[in-house]
Amino acid sequence: MTTFEAQDLDPLTVAVLEGGESSERSISLESGAAVRAALAERGHKVIAVDPSEVDLSSFDWSGIDTAFIALHGFFGEDGQVQQILEDAGMPYTGSDPAAARLSFQKSAAKERFFQNYVPTPPYVLIHEGDTANGIMKKARSLGYPLAVKPDSQGSSLGVSVVQSPDELPEALTRCFHLEAFGLLEAGVLGSEWTVGIMDELMLPLIQVVPNRPFFDYQAKYADDTTHYQFEFDIPSDVVNSINQAARNAYDALKLQGVARIDLVLDRFNRPWVLEANSVPGMTSHSLVPKAAARIGISLGELCEQMLKRSLSATPQS
Structure with a gap:
């Protein structure tokens, strides 16, 4: 694991892109506010830019050193804003348009995982135009429990864990309320984990222990009873296998900069x-x-x- 070395950075003028029009707008505004405060405290000039109020394609980027996404x-994680910034010649944080687009679409990401032998649960793609009977057959082919997920949403929005066929219609309604395509994913019973990665640096592994059936939107952003554990009673080789699976997923999608990989560990420690x-x-x-704070890295750092x-990334075509 490459260690983190904090280095002084000359004061920059940074456009923090936040808000937008997606269903995750409120969370984005919170992220943006936290980033702006952290960077301002370290001496940088920060400007909040909300794409719901400003057309980024015609925005005047002169005087701005880099953009923090x-x-x-939608728009922020699916490659759209990344492409606009590339076309404008503006440096930006995170992955390039292709990697962002691939990771945002769950079905495409899973296909890439399969191609690269990254362990991921089996799934089937569904559409709101499919018949109820057809979706029910697909669900039976996977077995219960299973997860119903929109194909391209974050923060667990629209996600349900379905224990029986009786629960499927409500889960489909929740999924298709957000978008036309969804996934039925085979349920893996076990503990939930997450790994933050920044290029070569693997941040400390976190076990997520929600006080709910799974780590849903409420557990992530509103429930203070969700526990995050950095110490756990599992063998070191299992810890290594979780980290390696996360690294392989990051590499398979060709992600850059900071990203987070979410995993589940089954009862066989897989x-x-x-x-x-x-x-x-x-x-x-x-x-x-x-995870960064756990090893002494402040949000500002x-x-x-x-x-x-x-600022050092090679521009992508």
Whole structure:
């Protein structure tokens, strides 16, 4: 594991992209506010830029050194804003358009995982136009319990864990309320884990212990009873297998900068990658800042390292 070395960064003018129009707008605003405060405290000039109020394609980027992407969900994590910034020649934090787009679409990411032998639960793609009987047959082919997920949402929005066929219709309604495509994913019973990665640096592994059936939106952002554990009673080789699965997922998607990989560890101590997040949250509840703080990296230092990488990254075509 590469160690983190805090380095002074000359004061920059940073556009923090936050808000937007996705269903994760409120979380994005929280992330943006936390990032702006952390960077301002370290002497940088920060400007909040909300794409719901400003057309980024015609925005005047002169005088701005780099953009910090704190946009979650549609537009922020699906490669769109990254492409606009590339076209404008503006450095930015995080992954390039192709990697962002791939990681945001769960079905595409899972196909890449399969191709690269990254363990991930079996799934089937569904559409709101499919018949109820057809979806029920697909569900039976996977077995219960299973997860119902929108294909392209974050923060566990629209996600349900379905224990029996009777629960499926309500879960589908919740999923299709957000978008037309969804996934039925085989349920893996076990403990939940997350790994933050910044290029070569693996942040400390976190076991997530929600006081709810699973780590859903409420558990992530509103429930103070959710526990985050950095010490756990499992063999070191199992810890290594979780970290290796996360690293393999990061590499398979060709992610860059800071990203977060979510996994589940089954009863046989086998890790399964659930999804990757190319623009992880930076709120007080967010896991990447918690993991960084565990090894003495403040949010300001973390954000500065992300800025430094954005300024040294090779432009993508």
